[in-house]
Amino acid sequence: MSALDAGGMVQISDAAVSVELVGEDMMLNIGPQHPSTHGVLRLVAQVDGERITRLEPVIGYMHRGKEKLAEVRTYPQITTLINRIDWISGFANEVPFVVAVERLMGIEVPERAQYIRLILTELTRISNHLVFASSYPLELGAATPLMYAFRERERVLDLIESVTGGRFHPNFNRVGGVKPAAGGGSTQKNVVLDLPAGFFEATLRTMDKVLEVCDEIDNLVVGNELIQARTIGVGVLPPEIVLAYGVSGPNMRASGIDFDLRKHEHLLPYDDFDFDVVVRSNGDCFDRYVTRIEEIRQSVSIVRQAIGKIPSGPLRAKVPRVLKVPPGEIYVRAENPKGEMGYYVVSQGGRVPYRVKIRSASFSNISVLPWVSQGQLIPDLVATMGSFDFVLGDVDR
Amino acid sequence: MTPSPSETATEPSALAARLAGLVGASGFSAEHGTVKIQVERAGWVEAIRTARDEAGLAFFSWLSAVDWSRQVAVGDPPADPDTIEERYDVVCRLSSVASADGALFVASLPKDDPRIDSLVPVFDGAAWHEREAAEMFGIDFTGHPHLVKLYLPEGFEGHPLRKSFALLSREVKPWPGTVDVEAMPSAENREAGEGGEEA
Numbered sequence: 001m002s003a004l005d006a007g008g009m010v011q012i013s014d015a016a017v018s019v020e021l022v023g024e025d026m027m028l029n030i031g032p033q034h035p036s037t038h039g040v041l042r043l044v045a046q047v048d049g050e051r052i053t054r055l056e057p058v059i060g061y062m063h064r065g066k067e068k069l070a071e072v073r074t075y076p077q078i079t080t081l082i083n084r085i086d087w088i089s090g091f092a093n094e095v096p097f098v099v100a101v102e103r104l105m106g107i108e109v110p111e112r113a114q115y116i117r118l119i120l121t122e123l124t125r126i127s128n129h130l131v132f133a134s135s136y137p138l139e140l141g142a143a144t145p146l147m148y149a150f151r152e153r154e155r156v157l158d159l160i161e162s163v164t165g166g167r168f169h170p171n172f173n174r175v176g177g178v179k180p181a182a183g184g185g186s187t188q189k190n191v192v193l194d195l196p197a198g199f200f201e202a203t204l205r206t207m208d209k210v211l212e213v214c215d216e217i218d219n220l221v222v223g224n225e226l227i228q229a230r231t232i233g234v235g236v237l238p239p240e241i242v243l244a245y246g247v248s249g250p251n252m253r254a255s256g257i258d259f260d261l262r263k264h265e266h267l268l269p270y271d272d273f274d275f276d277v278v279v280r281s282n283g284d285c286f287d288r289y290v291t292r293i294e295e296i297r298q299s300v301s302i303v304r305q306a307i308g309k310i311p312s313g314p315l316r317a318k319v320p321r322v323l324k325v326p327p328g329e330i331y332v333r334a335e336n337p338k339g340e341m342g343y344y345v346v347s348q349g350g351r352v353p354y355r356v357k358i359r360s361a362s363f364s365n366i367s368v369l370p371w372v373s374q375g376q377l378i379p380d381l382v383a384t385m386g387s388f389d390f391v392l393g394d395v396d397r
Numbered sequence: 398m399t400p401s402p403s404e405t406a407t408e409p410s411a412l413a414a415r416l417a418g419l420v421g422a423s424g425f426s427a428e429h430g431t432v433k434i435q436v437e438r439a440g441w442v443e444a445i446r447t448a449r450d451e452a453g454l455a456f457f458s459w460l461s462a463v464d465w466s467r468q469v470a471v472g473d474p475p476a477d478p479d480t481i482e483e484r485y486d487v488v489c490r491l492s493s494v495a496s497a498d499g500a501l502f503v504a505s506l507p508k509d510d511p512r513i514d515s516l517v518p519v520f521d522g523a524a525w526h527e528r529e530a531a532e533m534f535g536i537d538f539t540g541h542p543h544l545v546k547l548y549l550p551e552g553f554e555g556h557p558l559r560k561s562f563a564l565l566s567r568e569v570k571p572w573p574g575t576v577d578v579e580a581m582p583s584a585e586n587r588e589a590g591e592g593g594e595e596a
Contacts, residue, residue, distance in 0.1 A: 059547065059548065060547065060548035060549065060550075063548040063549075065557060067533075067558060068471070068557055068558055068562075068564060069564075071471050071472040071564075072471050072472050072564055072567050103429050103430070104429060241521075243455045243456050243457065243494065244457060244520050244521045244522050245457065245520075245521060245522030246456060246457045246458050246459065246520075246522045248456075252494075257494050259494040259495075261497075264406065264496065264497035265497060327476075328428055328429055329428070329429070329431060329433065330428075330429040330430075330431045331431045331490060331499075331501060333458075340458065342458070342459070342490075344461070344488065344490070344501070346463060348473075348475045348476060349476045350473045350476060351473065352472045352473045353472075354463075354472070354475070355463045355464075357459070357461045357463075357488070359458060359459045359490070363525070364457075364458075364459070364522060364525075367522055367524070367525045368522070371521065396548065
């Protein structure tokens with residue numbers, strides 16, 4: 001009222017008073033159907049004005065009980081289940097699981113199959129990061145970048161589809177190797193058609209396009225002052241919190257931890273290639289965004305190198321028709337687009353696993369939300385949440 | 398806080414032996430490259446804290462459990478049930494962010510008293526994992542600040558990941574169903590047979 005008395009001028013003293021007006025905290029419900037929650041995540045926030053004093057994510061709306069379902073399925077059937085965990089990067093989900101089974105059975109995967117796995121994993125990473133690169137600005141109110149990145153993401157999905165027959169759920173990995181490409185023939189005796197004709201040329205052309213869109217995103221988003229104002233210094237995750245909550249993947253590297261499972265776990269022949277682990281130091285939303293854009297560039301480089309080096313040979317090792325896995329326990333993890341994806345497989349012998357524990361990246365990545373949102377403004381919460389790049393299927397499993 | 402990635406991983410069996418000595422383990426193994434350290438329930442929190450502070454395993458990856466049962470309501474029954482010692486194993490995975498080192502820490506709980514101290518004082522991130530293990534296996538994490546259901550709705554009865562918990566869809570529609578019964582694949586086309594099962 002006094003602001004009006006002063007002829008519409010807001011006095012500094014008035015602003016100070018309004019901040020000190022402490023009322024009762026309000027509970028604000030966000031979701032489960034909310035555009036910024038990437039599916040069905042519900043957040044219950046206790047707010048004091050626009051500031052969050054406490055946040056409680058409510059998850060489980062997408063819980064499909066995959067760990068239980070895996071206990072009544074044979075090993076080859078489980079790959080269909082698990083590529084639906086994180087549906088943005090279906091192919092990458094399959095790899096650590098089949099590698100776990102292969103290691104328990106002592107199967108050596110032919111080199112060509114490993115290369116095909118590697119190329120498709122990196123294409124999946126590119127597609128995942130392009131979805132992030134386009135949808136994150138949308139959450140901040142910038143609709144244009146969506147069109148640019150989705151255009152190229154569709155080209156990448158076309159490549160994956162041309163090999164596997166599926167855009168989202170390839171179900172392309174087999175214990176011992178990979179399937180022949182859509183329409184191909186036997187894999188063990190002689191390879192009739194393992195990759196579609198012209199796949200490498202089409203991939204190289206698409207990679208050029210992907211690099212172009214990365215530059216466009218640099219101009220449209222990374223260099224954009226409004227985006228920078230919304231993201232720099234927002235949602236900062238210090239390294240000790242990253243470790244305590246098990247935050248992994250690009251989120252971890254944006255906080256200055258130089259760790260990439262592609263350099264440490266030898267599921268796929270990453271050692272054959274030159275690539276950099278992208279690390280940034282501030283741990284804010286902006287760094288998490290830029291880390292992923294840089295990772296797209298690194299993945300493009302890996303794909304190009306792999307195409308130049310891919311050996312010829314069989315696609316699948318000799319594997320019994322009915323898989324019986326000897327008793328044992330193993331934990332295999334891989335660097336998925338969203339972070340550490342791992343499977344703890346317990347076999348008692350037989351066709352069905354005794355227990356499969358699925359370690360998904362998004363679950364741990366968003367478990368840090370209550371911590372990071374303390375004292376944030378609600379619009380900053382939207383910015384922070386989006387920057388973690390989670391998918392509810394990967395949270396709930 | 399920026400460890401170098403060039404640090405090489407420790408050989409699994411050497412790592413297992415070293416960790417076992419450090420945390421006072423009651424057993425250890427390193428089969429298939431998976432380091433597994435068996436810890437007594439009473440020393441659970443201390444062992445995890447020691448692994449974090451003195452072995453450099455500062456990254457909390459996950460926590461879950463395994464229900465070891467002689468009789469199962471789902472899946473194939475164990476081939477040799479008599480060898481199974483009935484218990485719940487609480488499994489916690491910690492790893493390093495300087496090398497590929499990592500280990501599973503396991504504590505066994507008796508079936509009639511599934512209780513263990515919470516790891517939340519050591520790793521904040523354990524809170525959600527323990528809530529999941531609590532509702533799925535019925536394990537009580539003593540000292541957990543907020544041990545309510547994570548995925549399941551309030552009032553849900555039973556613990557779905559226990560081996561005694563039947564999977565309703567399998568009860569209603571036994572497996573293999575009629576669509577799964579296919580002719581044996583020919584020797585020429587081996588791949589076609591891998592999804593299908595023994596007829």
